[in-house]
């Protein structure tokens with residue numbers, strides 16, 4: 255790692271290009287990764303800590319102590335003592351501009367009084383795990399998570415299958431109008447999604463798929479991008495292989511399963527990643543199709559925290575982190591395929 | 603072990619006709635080689651026989667059964683491709699078994715055939731590898747093994763040796779011939795290499811631009827080429843050609859050179875434009891009458907020598923002599939025919955003018 259970071263462009267000393275590259279990469283890192291890191295850190299802040307100004311990077315919060323006999327944990331302040339040294343004291347009551355404090359080590363001893371302007375709150379690193387636990391328990395987020403997983407996995411499987419079949423026909427068979435069909439499919443890329451929303455919704459409800467997860471899964475399953483990506487890749491599979499398989503008594507269907515699909519695996523992996531990201535992050539289409547809460551996907555659930563009057567930022571941030579995790583994992587494990595697959599299929 | 607017959611096979615791609623009515627009969631157990639220059643339609647014809655491509659006209663019969671229009675799998679043939687076309691994601695064993703599994707053959711039978719083919723082709727130690735981990739020669743063996751396991755009626759080979767280096771090619775040639783002997787199977791072999799054709803074939807079919815120019819045993823083609831194309835194609839180094847005029851049926855007149863007598867008289871009209879063809883091994887140096895020229899280059903092969911001669915009229919000849927030669931570049935020589943000579947007309951077909959029956 256260290257050796258990698260201090261690698262140079264040859265020569266004993268780092269020249270200016272090395273420094274330039276490092277600074278450039280550092281800026282890139284900050285710009286790309288900074289917001290994500292901030293999101294992750296902020297998701298552990300309590301609601302009050304989130305509204306602090308100036309904001310802190312780490313999830314700091316006022317230290318709280320639970321005293322025997324009190325219901326809730328009480329905030330801790332630094333209270334100046336008669337000898338001039340400030341000591342940690344728990345505020346038990348607040349009366350106007352004054353507070354009543356006790357020593358947390360010996361709460362029964364005596365009550366000190368101090369003006370609120372004279373005391374400073376004690377801050378400590380505090381991870382508000384409840385941001386995660388509460389919504390997962392209360393708001394049915396596990397249900398949303400399940401819905402999202404179902405939609406993503408089933409949708410990706412269907413996308414891979416039908417796009418691969420379409421690409422197979424377009425790349426390996428000769429028939430009249432083949433190129434026309436291909437160009438037609440590609441040209442649908444130019445139609446903005448907003449234009450097709452309403453007709454697609456009408457069809458979905460007409461088929462009785464409104465407010466069901468299948469209504470979310472089926473319409474976007476065939477993607478022109480996927481067909482293009484797979485077709486370009488399949489063109490590179492030699493036709494002689496197919497001829498050999500035909501001589502080997504393979505039916506066209508078997509040819510597809512046993513020869514074409516395994517050989518198109520790198521392109522399929524790329525499409526799988528794209529599809530997972532698309533479906534997982536999709537908001538608009540599920541929003542239109544789904545209106546009962548038990549069918550919500552994660553993205554819709556997230557939006558529910560954003561009320562008209564008030565936004566529950568602490569839950570919103572925590573659940574955003576949860577939604578990011580699966581995609582991040584997919585990327586982490588399949589990144590090798592992404593680079594090779596994109597390089598070989600010429601897709602960006 | 604099947605017989606094959608083609609009747610009037612025609613194939614065109616759009617307006618371009620690449621196969622012009624091929625008629626051919628292949629007997630059981632025969633090793634037939636299709637040979638011809640690049641682009642003459644050899645692969646196309648083979649693919650039509652295989653059923654991978656359909657002819658625009660004509661009829662194909664295998665074992666007396668009309669198979670025109672049927673799919674490749676129904677013809678019971680097996681093919682080795684120029685690029686081997688091994689399935690890269692399968693092991694050698696799976697490659698060998700794939701065709702059998704597709705026919706829903708019993709597991710034990712598949713295992714038996716794979717083992718037998720692997721033993722026959724000495725690829726037993728490679729069975730667990732993927733094609734990417736094999737050398738060119740090993741891939742070739744696997745590709746042949748894949749056809750052997752199928753036990754087909756006819757083996758088809760499309761330039762199977764062209765991706766191998768020279769030494770390996772000679773070795774595989776011998777092995778293929780041995781395989782043919784052992785299996786007694788009908789084989790059709792496509793190549794553009796006349797040496798492969800000469801060494802392996804029972805019968806050579808010479809193709810040019812989608813037509814059969816001549817067919818026959820290797821020596822028939824060598825000794826009695828039907829036209830100038832076949833004469834030039836068969837034999838290495840190439841036959842020498844000299845343009846001239848027929849004189850009295852027994853000799854040929856050249857511009858800027860003395861007349862040359864040919865061994866056998868032909869039916870020619872006086873002064874007819876002809877091409878004299880003499881193989882390099884049928885030329886010799888002489889002190890008497892002959893074509894004058896100078897030695898250009900001498901290639902000593904040890905066992906034989908190739909001498910390249912430029913004649914007085916700038917025409918070039920290749921002479922092949924057994925043993926080693928004392929000649930060297932720049933030396934004046936006289937070249938005469940010492941063996942057979944061929945005479946070709948100069949019409950469109952450049953057909954051979956055959957010797958007169960009675961002298």
Ligand SMILES: Nc1ncnc2c1ncn2[C@@H]1O[C@H](COP(=O)(O)OP(=O)(O)OP(=O)(O)O)[C@@H](O)[C@H]1O
Pocket residue numbers: 615620638639640641642643644645646647794
């Ligand atoms: N699918 C096709 N579409 C159009 N023309 C084709 C097609 N396949 C072959 N041809 C043409 O048919 C002719 C014969 O091709 P073929 O592949 O049979 O030649 P070949 O004798 O096998 O040559 P080589 O020795 O180079 O393999 C060529 O002129 C080629 O351009």
Ligand SMILES: [Mg+2]
Pocket residue numbers: 644645646760761
């Ligand atoms: Mg060919």
